[in-house]
Amino acid sequence: MRVRHLSTFFIFTFGALGGLLFGFDTGIISGASSLIESDFSLNIEQTGFITSSVLIGSSVGALSIGSLSDKFGRKRLLLVASLLFLLGSGLSMTASGFVSMVVARIILGFAVGSASALTPAYLAELADAPHRGSLGTMFQLMVTLGILLAYVSNLGFLGHNLLGIRDWRWMLGSALIPALALFFGSLVLPESPRYLVEKGKVSEAKEVLHDLRAKTNEDPDKELADIQAVANQPKGGIKELLTFARPAVGVAIGLMLLQQLVGINSVIYFLPQVFIKGFGFPDGDAIWVSVGIGIVNFLCTVLAYNIMDKFNRKTILLFGSVVMAISIFILAFLNFTVSVKTAAVPTMILIAVYIFGFAVSWGPICWLMLGEIFPLNVRGIGNSIGSAANWIGNFIVSQFFLVLLSFFHNNVGGPFLVFGFFAIVSIFFVIFAVPETRGKTLEEIEMEMRHKEADKEAAKKAAQKVN
Numbered sequence: 465m466r467v468r469h470l471s472t473f474f475i476f477t478f479g480a481l482g483g484l485l486f487g488f489d490t491g492i493i494s495g496a497s498s499l500i501e502s503d504f505s506l507n508i509e510q511t512g513f514i515t516s517s518v519l520i521g522s523s524v525g526a527l528s529i530g531s532l533s534d535k536f537g538r539k540r541l542l543l544v545a546s547l548l549f550l551l552g553s554g555l556s557m558t559a560s561g562f563v564s565m566v567v568a569r570i571i572l573g574f575a576v577g578s579a580s581a582l583t584p585a586y587l588a589e590l591a592d593a594p595h596r597g598s599l600g601t602m603f604q605l606m607v608t609l610g611i612l613l614a615y616v617s618n619l620g621f622l623g624h625n626l627l628g629i630r631d632w633r634w635m636l637g638s639a640l641i642p643a644l645a646l647f648f649g650s651l652v653l654p655e656s657p658r659y660l661v662e663k664g665k666v667s668e669a670k671e672v673l674h675d676l677r678a679k680t681n682e683d684p685d686k687e688l689a690d691i692q693a694v695a696n697q698p699k700g701g702i703k704e705l706l707t708f709a710r711p712a713v714g715v716a717i718g719l720m721l722l723q724q725l726v727g728i729n730s731v732i733y734f735l736p737q738v739f740i741k742g743f744g745f746p747d748g749d750a751i752w753v754s755v756g757i758g759i760v761n762f763l764c765t766v767l768a769y770n771i772m773d774k775f776n777r778k779t780i781l782l783f784g785s786v787v788m789a790i791s792i793f794i795l796a797f798l799n800f801t802v803s804v805k806t807a808a809v810p811t812m813i814l815i816a817v818y819i820f821g822f823a824v825s826w827g828p829i830c831w832l833m834l835g836e837i838f839p840l841n842v843r844g845i846g847n848s849i850g851s852a853a854n855w856i857g858n859f860i861v862s863q864f865f866l867v868l869l870s871f872f873h874n875n876v877g878g879p880f881l882v883f884g885f886f887a888i889v890s891i892f893f894v895i896f897a898v899p900e901t902r903g904k905t906l907e908e909i910e911m912e913m914r915h916k917e918a919d920k921e922a923a924k925k926a927a928q929k930v931n
Contacts, residue, residue: 472676478649479586480602482542482579485549485642487610488617489572490518490729491758492635494736495618495751499632500565510562512866515734517566519859521573522580523852529578530848534841537659538586541578542650548575549643557637572639573855580831581851585843588835589656592682593905597772600835601765604828608765610642611732612758619751658906661691662841690907694839709846712837712913715897716850722890723830724857726788727883728822730865731757731815738869738876743808753812760816764823776902777829781894784825789887791817792880799877811876826890830854836901839910 493515501511525548533541552572559565583603591599614635621634657676660669669691673684731738735757736750745753771780795814798807838846865879872878901909 472679475590475653475676476587476599476602478646479542479590479653480583480606481642481646481649482545482583483603483606484610484613485639485646486576486579486583487607487612488614488639488642489549489553489576489610491611491614491732492617492639493518493569494732494734494754495615495622496632496635497734498736498740499630503630503632504562504565506562508866508870512863514562514565514569516859516862517569518573518576519855519862521570521575522577522855523573523859525574525577526581526851526855527577527848529581530845530851532844533582533585534659534662534844537655537663538582538589538844539650539653539655541582542586542653543647545575545578545582546643546647546650548572548578549646550640551575553637553639553643557633557640577851577855580854581844581847584831584835585838585847586656586835588832588906589658589843590654590676592677592680592687593903593908594682595680595773596836596906597777597832597902598769600832601769601772601828603831604823605762605765605769608758608762608823608827612755612762613642614639615751615755615758619748619755622748622751657688658691658695658843661688661695666692687905690905694907694910695841709839709842709913711899712839712846713849715837715899716834716846717853718893718897719830719833720850720854721857722886722893723826724854724861725883725886726785726822726826726890727792727861727865727880727886728827729858730861730879730883731819732761734862734865734869735815739808743804743811756812757815757819761819761823761827764820765827768824768828771824772828772832773902776900777833778894778898778900780825781829781898782891784821785887785890785894787821788818788826789884789891791815791821792884792887796877796881796884799875799880833898833901836906836909837899837913839913 497511497515500506500514504510506514529541529545548571552568552575555568555571556565559568584600587600587603588596617638618635621631621638624631624634626634654672654675655668657669657672660666660672666688670684670688673688677684677687735754736745739745739750739753768780791814795811795818798810798814834847834850835843868879868882869876899909904912
């Protein structure tokens with residue numbers, strides 16, 4: 465199907481569906497984990513591993529998909545990811561025990577990791593420079609919507625063993641619906657024009673660009689010429705990642721690791737467990753708390769969508785880091801100094817403030833910048849490296865959160881003190897390492913990077929001559 469038959473709203477919405485599945489399949493386990501633990505008679509380590517096993521698959525999926533997308537295209541690999549989502553969701557719904565659940569979650573991880581590496585690059589390559597911030601934020605907006613829908617699904621199915629099938633199976637099986645939407649959407653989505661130029665399909669790229677820019681003030685022919693100029697740069701593959709693109713690799717790994725080490729997914733995955741084990745809430749009330757936090761997360765990401773092109777990326781990141789650090793340290797102080805009963809409501813409020821700080825900044829911007837900072841001919845593999853770093857950080861936090869919570873005798877202040885330390889680290893990382901990309905085309909960002917590296921090489925040679 466030709467792209468002109470599709471609206472840009474359809475393209476960016478369905479292009480970002482990988483983010484919705486990312487959020488849904490990682491968020492759905494929060495309400496199901498305690499039920500699975502009881503049904504399969506699991507210990508705390510096994511429950512934690514079922515949650516974090518998806519992250520093992522995600523790391524592998526993210527690392528492997530990049531080079532494949534550079535070779536076969538973003539569109540085809542999104543279709544493959546949708547098939548993996550369907551397979552993993554079906555297997556998790558029908559799992560018969562600990563091992564089969566872990567296998568199903570690892571397959572889901574392949575899909576989630578693939579989507580996390582593919583989608584930001586795909587959206588960045590379709591968007592025009594003035595709107596790339598908001599359009600790129602569509603990925604994180606879909607992630608938060610997926611998480612919220614997962615919480616709603618948890619709440620809707622809790623206690624309802626329809627057709628004699630346990631409630632948690634319906635929770636996990638409900639992921640089949642967005643997986644089907646991604647499958648059919650990916651059949652008709654256009655290929656990235658930048659990938660098409662890279663493969664010598666200039667006329668197809670021109671058609672896609674003209675239809676994408678039909679209702680904007682951007683000149684698609686000039687954009688095509690800029691893409692061709694960059695595509696004609698010497699090809700280096702992995703060598704480029706280790707030379708002039710090395711700063712981009714460092715920034716990507718730092719951003720994506722810190723996005724996880726500030727603790728966001730401990731809240732997303734384990735919030736019901738926190739209020740069940742830490743504050744004595746019944747299952748239903750704990751899931752209601754997670755629904756409320758999910759709504760805050762989604763609405764704050766909507767806010768981020770609307771402000772992303774109005775403020776510099778670094779400014780927003782710094783704001784988020786400060787808000788997270790302050791809310792985390794106050795939360796930890798309260799939980800170490802007052803009774804559990806007294807701390808429950810302030811903890812909910814402070815977690816909401818923390819979510820606000822994350823959702824307007826580190827949530828969307830890290831994925832956005834991941835699609836911006838790598839050069840065209842290694843963008844796929846560069847995104848894979850950044851995504852893999854994110855999933856490794858995610859695995860670390862998810863695997864050890866419940867253990868930390870138990871170590872501190874179910875006092876949430878302990879784990880959050882660790883997250884607060886990394887929130888402080890994130891402030892310094894943004895100040896000293898993160899480049900500003902707002903308002904620049906992907907080609908301008910790449911050429912700036914090339915010029916900086918050329919200047920460094922020239923200065924190095926000059927220094928060698930002097931010596």
